[in-house]
Amino acid sequence: MKDQGYFGNLHPFLKLLLLxxxxxxxxxxxxxxxxxxxxxxxxxxxxxxxxxxxxxINLLRYIQIITHLGLFIISSLVFAYLVDNGPLQYYxxxxxxxxxxxxLSALIILASVPMVYYLSHINQQxxxxxxxxxxxxxxxxxxxxAAQITETLLSVSTIWGLLFNLFMIAVIPAIGEExxxxxxxxxxxxxxxxxxxxxxxxxxxxxSAMHMQFYGFLPRLLLGLLMGYMFVRTxxxxxxxxxxxFNNAAAVTLYYYAHTTGxxxxxxxxxxxxxxxxVALISLVLVVLLFRWLNxxxxxxxxxMQMDA
Numbered sequence: 001m002k003d004q005g006y007f008g009n010l011h012p013f014l015k016l017l018l019l020x021x022x023x024x025x026x027x028x029x030x031x032x033x034x035x036x037x038x039x040x041x042x043x044x045x046x047x048x049x050x051x052x053x054x055x056x057i058n059l060l061r062y063i064q065i066i067t068h069l070g071l072f073i074i075s076s077l078v079f080a081y082l083v084d085n086g087p088l089q090y091y092x093x094x095x096x097x098x099x100x101x102x103x104l105s106a107l108i109i110l111a112s113v114p115m116v117y118y119l120s121h122i123n124q125q126x127x128x129x130x131x132x133x134x135x136x137x138x139x140x141x142x143x144x145x146a147a148q149i150t151e152t153l154l155s156v157s158t159i160w161g162l163l164f165n166l167f168m169i170a171v172i173p174a175i176g177e178e179x180x181x182x183x184x185x186x187x188x189x190x191x192x193x194x195x196x197x198x199x200x201x202x203x204x205x206x207x208s209a210m211h212m213q214f215y216g217f218l219p220r221l222l223l224g225l226l227m228g229y230m231f232v233r234t235x236x237x238x239x240x241x242x243x244x245x246f247n248n249a250a251a252v253t254l255y256y257y258a259h260t261t262g263x264x265x266x267x268x269x270x271x272x273x274x275x276x277x278x279v280a281l282i283s284l285v286l287v288v289l290l291f292r293w294l295n296x297x298x299x300x301x302x303x304x305m306q307m308d309a
Contacts, residue, residue: 005083012192023075030070072176091183091237105243114283119218174245181207200228
């Protein structure tokens with residue numbers, strides 16, 4: 001099935017440019033509107049408050065939400081209407097998947113954990129040449145600042161705080177990022193290259209790069225590949241959306257448990273467990289086996305493999 005919207009007949013490269021423009025415009029419009037509202041809600045100079053060391057945590061949460069809304073969710077909806085008959089058709093979300101592929105997607109995320117931690121451990125060892133020492137310092141500083149902001153956002157001690165974090169960090173990114181990276185970008189690159197595997201890899205690379213966390217690039221790339229192939233196998237966007245939600249929700253809940261019980265969890269050290277490469281290999285085998293069972297029926301599977309190439 002071809003795209004049927006006003007811009008549905010554009011060359012994939014032009015669709016990519018259109019998507020980029022929509023995302024930039026959406027993020028700017030929503031962010032500016034959000035700042036005006038923030039000035040009313042939080043008072044004073046919002047930019048000054050954001051730059052202060054004691055920034056209001058609620059302001060940080062607010063900025064996090066409007067940024068995701070503008071850059072991903074609203075932009076993905078607008079783009080779907082421009083190139084097709086709306087998001088549910090364009091992103092293959094008309095049918096609610098059965099419980100079986102959703103369960104398998106969650107099991108795949110769980111089975112991939114040793115691989116994720118092992119790749120994270122490898123990624124942390126990355127070192128640039130001495131000539132790029134300044135760049136490496138900037139990368140590590142950016143990484144530390146992002147980790148500090150994440151820790152600030154996650155540090156809640158109430159159930160209501162946990163539920164809000166699940167909405168902010170699990171629900172919104174799962175929908176918006178999967179619509180953009182799997183629903184739009186993966187489809188555009190498949191139409192462009194005619195190769196679904198190339199499309200999955202490119203979308204996963206862009207997905208990981210977008211987070212601007214250089215020392216977490218490899219594990220996030222792996223997650224992007226997993227969710228990309230979930231979309232290919234099932235032909236239903238809600239399967240990778242659920243997997244994305246499950247992954248983020250598990251991390252948020254684990255952090256909440258550790259924070260409220262005084263436990264210390266160091267994810268980076270989990271890649272140093274004995275026989276980590278062997279455990280990661282077993283993890284890979286389990287993921288491959290689970291993918292063999294992952295589809296929502298032959299019709300959806302075939303549609304997912306075709307992906308409107």
